Amino acid sequence: MPAPAAATRPAASPARQSAASAAVRPAPASVLSSRAKPAPQPLWTRNFVAGTLLNFFIAGNYFMLMVVMTAYALAVYQAPAAVAAFCASAFIVGTLFSRFTAAPLMERFGRMPLLLVGCIAEVGLTALYLLNEPVGTLIGVRLVHGFAYGVCSTTIATVITSVVPPDRKGEGIGYFMLSVTLGSAIGPFAGIFLANNFGYPVVFIVASVLVAASIPAALLLRPAPSTRVRGNEQEAEAEMASASDAVAGTVADAPLEQAREDAAAVADNTRAACAAAAVSADDAPCPVCADADADCPACGRVPSTHLEEVVAAKVEGSPLARFVEAGVLPISVVCGLLFFGYSSLLTFLTPYATEIGLARAASVFFVVYALAMFATRPFTGRAFDRVGPHPVMVPAFVSFVLGMVVLALASNDWMVLGAAALLGFGVGTVQSCGLAMAVRVTSDARLSVANATFYMLLDVGVGVGPILLGAVVPLIGYANLYLAMAAIGACALALFLVVAKTEKGAR
Numbered sequence: 001m002p003a004p005a006a007a008t009r010p011a012a013s014p015a016r017q018s019a020a021s022a023a024v025r026p027a028p029a030s031v032l033s034s035r036a037k038p039a040p041q042p043l044w045t046r047n048f049v050a051g052t053l054l055n056f057f058i059a060g061n062y063f064m065l066m067v068v069m070t071a072y073a074l075a076v077y078q079a080p081a082a083v084a085a086f087c088a089s090a091f092i093v094g095t096l097f098s099r100f101t102a103a104p105l106m107e108r109f110g111r112m113p114l115l116l117v118g119c120i121a122e123v124g125l126t127a128l129y130l131l132n133e134p135v136g137t138l139i140g141v142r143l144v145h146g147f148a149y150g151v152c153s154t155t156i157a158t159v160i161t162s163v164v165p166p167d168r169k170g171e172g173i174g175y176f177m178l179s180v181t182l183g184s185a186i187g188p189f190a191g192i193f194l195a196n197n198f199g200y201p202v203v204f205i206v207a208s209v210l211v212a213a214s215i216p217a218a219l220l221l222r223p224a225p226s227t228r229v230r231g232n233e234q235e236a237e238a239e240m241a242s243a244s245d246a247v248a249g250t251v252a253d254a255p256l257e258q259a260r261e262d263a264a265a266v267a268d269n270t271r272a273a274c275a276a277a278a279v280s281a282d283d284a285p286c287p288v289c290a291d292a293d294a295d296c297p298a299c300g301r302v303p304s305t306h307l308e309e310v311v312a313a314k315v316e317g318s319p320l321a322r323f324v325e326a327g328v329l330p331i332s333v334v335c336g337l338l339f340f341g342y343s344s345l346l347t348f349l350t351p352y353a354t355e356i357g358l359a360r361a362a363s364v365f366f367v368v369y370a371l372a373m374f375a376t377r378p379f380t381g382r383a384f385d386r387v388g389p390h391p392v393m394v395p396a397f398v399s400f401v402l403g404m405v406v407l408a409l410a411s412n413d414w415m416v417l418g419a420a421a422l423l424g425f426g427v428g429t430v431q432s433c434g435l436a437m438a439v440r441v442t443s444d445a446r447l448s449v450a451n452a453t454f455y456m457l458l459d460v461g462v463g464v465g466p467i468l469l470g471a472v473v474p475l476i477g478y479a480n481l482y483l484a485m486a487a488i489g490a491c492a493l494a495l496f497l498v499v500a501k502t503e504k505g506a507r
Contacts, residue, residue: 041165043172047221051160054217056179058119058152061126061211063187066091068195068203069142076200077135085466090139092463094146095153099456100323102154103449111155111448112221118152119214126211129204152214154455158448159221161439167385170392170436174381177432178374185370325450328438329457330499335434336457337492338400341485342427343465352478353416361413365420372424380429384436390500393433397493400426404486408479426489431458 066088073084105114125145129138157176164172194203345365353362384392403422410416435454442450473481 041168043165043168043175045163047163048160048172048176050217050220051156051163052176052179054115054119054214054221055153055156055160055176056183057211057214057217058122058149058156059180059183060187060190061122061183061207062091062149063184064191064203064207064210065126065129066191067188068191068200071195072200073135073138076132077138079135083135087135087138087142089463089466090142091146091149092459094143094148095150096146096456096459096463098147098150099154099452099459102151103323103452105151106155106158106448111159112218115152115155115159115221116215116218118148118155119211119218121148122152122211123208123215126204126208129207130201150455150459154448154452157435157451157455161435161451162447166440169440170384170433171378171381173436173439174377174384174432177428177435178377181370181373181377181428185367188366323449323452324456325438325442325446325453327441328450328453330502331434331437331496332454332457334492334496334499335430335454336461337495338397338427338430338489339458339461340465341400341404341461341488341492342423343462344469344481344485345423346462347466347469348473348478348481352482355478356410358410358413358416361416365416368417368420369424369427372421373428376425377428377432381432381436384433389433389437393430393496393500394493396426396429396433397489397496398426399423400430401486401489401493404482404489408482408486430492 069088069091070084073079073087074081077084079087102114122145125141125148128141133141160176161169161173164176190206191203194206349362349365350359353359353365380392380396399422403419403426406415406422407419410419435451438450438454439447469481472484476484
């Protein structure tokens with residue numbers, strides 16, 4: 001059998017060859033400085049505002065129904081406690097499944113069509129709760145509803161993370177995640193209030209109207225099309241060719257020291273442009289390279305192949321690559337571990353507060369929790385962009401640990417509310433900054449997979465937590481459970497320090 005022909009790289013055009021050779025010639029500082037300092041990009045665009053509103057509508061629907069579903073199944077269907085609990089948690093199972101399929105669906109159908117179909121499906125599925133079908137049908141609806149929510153939340157997160165300016169990722173994602181915070185505060189409060197005063201049908205009607213508002217929000221979105229690999233390469237080629245042209249236009253009698261500074265600036269510009277075309281830190285083909293066997297004078301790397309081939313090799317080489325972004329797994333595991341501890345609040349806070357006689361404080365726990373997120377999120381997002389994740393997230397982990405300890409030792413209303421504030425700051429900051437860490441190391445072509453991977457690990461933490469902790473509570477009690485969750489938070493902090501150190505060393 002004859003050996004396959006070796007892959008050949010297309011010969012570079014004369015213009016590109018001259019641009020590459022010119023990369024060693026210095027350019028005037030004025031030209032370079034204008035290219036090195038691009039104008040700041042706006043954050044509050046129509047895309048960003050519409051996407052954030054959409055996320056609030058679907059999150060409010062999720063939380064409003066989640067808090068009443070177990071009681072609804074007990075009251076209307078007289079279902080056993082375990083079955084009633086699964087009527088609520090089946091939603092999480094559907095959401096978890098969607099995290100594996102959302103990215104391939106986005107690749108196949110596009111972000112906007114998928115988002116619009118998901119929003120319409122959520123409206124129809126919420127309305128189905130009004131039919132009072134058998135409990136088995138209710139569980140099936142919850143599973144499909146969870147899948148639709150997962151597709152919508154993953155898609156809108158991908159859209160938002162792609163339109164937020166790179167130098168404002170922490171701030172932008174922090175503001176975006178406030179939509180979930182608002183939904184988690186208003187949704188449960190509205191659900192319980194409506195169920196107690198007007199009955200479950202009114203809850204389902206209001207939830208349907210709320211999620212229906214996501215449809216016009218989706219229609220308002222005009223995000224840029226998903227970045228194509230070839231487009232990235234062409235953009236980078238144009239960027240570096242332009243930089244090389246600036247170099248070629250330098251005066252021959254420039255002072256030697258100035259020439260060196262200008263050449264260094266050109267190298268920085270071309271490296272940045274080359275990185276924009278890269279799939280990962282290990283594969284950074286440079287479109288201005290004229291010779292595949294020689295170091296590139298612009299970026300200093302040996303180009304390996306075209307970007308399309310790199311992507312194809314990665315996907316074909318690992319079946320999981322279509323569903324999981326390996327680069328974001330470390331920070332996703334850290335956040336998932338913290339959300340495992342957070343799940344104890346969703347599941348056991350009310351019975352614990354009733355047991356210690358502080359049910360009144362527990363009724364406003366999540367309101368204070370949300371207010372703490374609102375008060376701190378803008379500052380933590382900006383700080384993340386300025387100083388990086390370590391100085392912002394370490395205090396957040398510590399706040400989570402302290403909040404769990406205070407809750408475990410609570411003897412009055414103020415201690416419960418103080419714990420809510422500490423936990424709101426801790427959970428909110430870790431979630432938003434963790435997502436910012438994930439997407440800032442991900443290329444545009446893999447944003448959908450990165451978002452799905454991050455949220456999948458969060459879903460695992462929230463979904464597995466009630467099952468495992470429910471078996472532990474009878475053995476150790478609620479107070480000791482929250483002390484154990486403080487220990488979980490400390491473990492998450494230790495793991496984060498390892499992840500942050502590894503990421504810093506890789507840069």
